[in-house]
Amino acid sequence: MRLVYLGAMARPGRSNDWGFPRWRGYGSERGATQVRLCDRHGCEEPGDCPAPKSPNSPERWYFCERHAAEYNRGWNYFEGLSAEDAAAREAGERRDAGGFANASHYGWGGPGDGTRSRDEMRALDVLELESGAGFDDIRLAYRRLAKANHPDLNKGEEAAARFRAVQAAYDVLRKSEERRAALSR
Numbered sequence: 001m002r003l004v005y006l007g008a009m010a011r012p013g014r015s016n017d018w019g020f021p022r023w024r025g026y027g028s029e030r031g032a033t034q035v036r037l038c039d040r041h042g043c044e045e046p047g048d049c050p051a052p053k054s055p056n057s058p059e060r061w062y063f064c065e066r067h068a069a070e071y072n073r074g075w076n077y078f079e080g081l082s083a084e085d086a087a088a089r090e091a092g093e094r095r096d097a098g099g100f101a102n103a104s105h106y107g108w109g110g111p112g113d114g115t116r117s118r119d120e121m122r123a124l125d126v127l128e129l130e131s132g133a134g135f136d137d138i139r140l141a142y143r144r145l146a147k148a149n150h151p152d153l154n155k156g157e158e159a160a161a162r163f164r165a166v167q168a169a170y171d172v173l174r175k176s177e178e179r180r181a182a183l184s185r
Helices: 065-073 083-102 118-126 135-149 157-184
Strands: 049-052 060-063
Touching: 049 065, 060 065, 118 157, 135 157
Parallel strands: none
Antiparallel strands: 049 060
16 A cells, blocks of 8 residues: 655645635735836836826826826826817717706705705705805895895886795794704703
8 A cells, every 4th residue: 555645635735714705805806916016117116096097098107196286287188289289179078978967957956065954954055155154144035035126126026925925034044043052042
């Protein structure tokens, strides 16, 4: 009988995943990972920011964050194009992306930073204010619009309707401001 030592061939190695490969964390391989260095001469940082070598070219430079910022500062997208070609390309890109601007009313949050309700946003619109207006701005806009549309100064049904809309908008915003003040105490 002949005995042969199999050594490493008999037991391939030990695994830390207990037979379930999905239990391994991402990037938990035992081997060395290859890191691409920055393409800037002399830089030893990882190059993880791709930058195009020229317009409409699939080739990319790979810079570190610092050198990518330096590269982008001097980037001219329309370099090498005549004025007519640059204008045509800009118009084409605006046309292609125009669908996104036209569909902005389908956005989840709409205008504002999410701190105001839809009714408050409508009230701000009636008072001709931006979404981030403070209550002092709201009070000034209310007084200005109430004076301009007051039924005693302006005869007509549309001025009276506008005055009522301004009053209702101010009431919505005043009540929400009172609620915020009560909650912050």
